[in-house]
Amino acid sequence: MESVYIALAMLAFVFLALGIGVWVFAGLLAVAFGSMIFLGDFSLARAGMVSKSVIWKSATTWELAAIPLFLWMGEIIFRSDISERLFRGLAPLVEWLPGRLLHTNVMGCTLFAAVSGSTSATTATVGKITIDALKQRGYNESLSLGSLAGAGSLGLLIPPSIILIIYGVLAEVSIAKLFAAGIMPGLLVAGLFSTYIIIRCLINPQYSPRSNSAKNLKVWMSAIIDLVPISTLILVVLGGIYSGIVTPSEAAAVGVLAAILLTACSKKLSLSLLIDSLMAAVRTSCMVCSILIAAALLSTAIGYLHVPTGLTQLIGSLNLSVYSLLLLLALMYITLGLFLDGISILVMTVPIVFPIITQAGIDPVWFGIFLVLMIEMGQVTPPVGFNLFVIQGIAGKNLKDVVYASFPFFILMVLAVILLAIYPSIVTFLPEIIA
Known part of the structure; x- marks a missing residue:
């Protein structure tokens, strides 16, 4: 039980630090350093030496190089016209489905997530285009906002995912395998969202007004051309990783170059765009990497205090099923x-x-996807659901309305987790192929 008390004490101090407004990385460092001294009987000098070694090792991890590069790629796309072309390209392709343009939220977020890695960037980029477009065309606003909130969270699951990179670094699991593991569950969740939209629109056809615009060969060809930039980026990044030509970090660098070239081809590239995107990526990556470094020290402190061993023995004694x-x-x-x-x-x-x-006996790769889905649910649950605030800011709606619209998609994520637990091969199939 001593391990339980230590774990609860450390979590309590972390919550206290966050509650009083201390920066996350500073709170984690303080709790880790203090725990070694006051709970682990470390001398100040020994705690300092351990901290120095762990911080240096975690800060120079090669896998961390992928984070700022993927973030920069997403920021370039966010400021280019690729997202607008994505909507234009998808619109004619979903007209035959019940729900019509509502599916652009789901498909747009799915495709954008495959080149962004960030839920906030995915939700904001797609939402800035689809929310007004769907409202002007008379689509059901609640279904529009809810599908965007749910599908926007796919930025965490579909590779290249920043959260999966962080989990891979913390758990020492292959990032390439995690990326592969996220593909099928991401498509499963997207499929559940689209199926829900289809059912709702079959029951209430007025939710998706019929378009009067003609769909000829020229329109279809134009749509396919508009999808070329995002398809090219997906092929370059994910194709490079799974072909074995590049590592995830190298694929991120290639992706940045491809994003710059595609933006230049669309005549949207400028010095201000490069500077603004770079500065935004630097700010976010500094935040993420500093938290990761602090988390590494916290993990080391937890190990020295034998918390994982004690908790494992305690839970093992409960004889819980998986x-x-x-x-x-x-x-x-x-x-x-x-x-x-x-x-x-x-x-x-x-x-x-x-x-x-x-x-x-739970597969660490499978658990990484399970964990990301749990975090995705947090993106659409108040009071800290970030996607809810992004959509509220874009749509100018009451937060209560956005929460109400998002709830069915939260339930669909729960259903996805249940399906993955029953059929774990949905997650493990692709990683086993690349093993």
């Missing part, structure tokens, strides 16, 4: 998602939870 353990973890993560952002949840819990799930 499904019972997953249900317990799911409830914990949904609760944390009400109050914390995804990165904070990840770095706080992985050092403690990872030894438990490996002891239970």
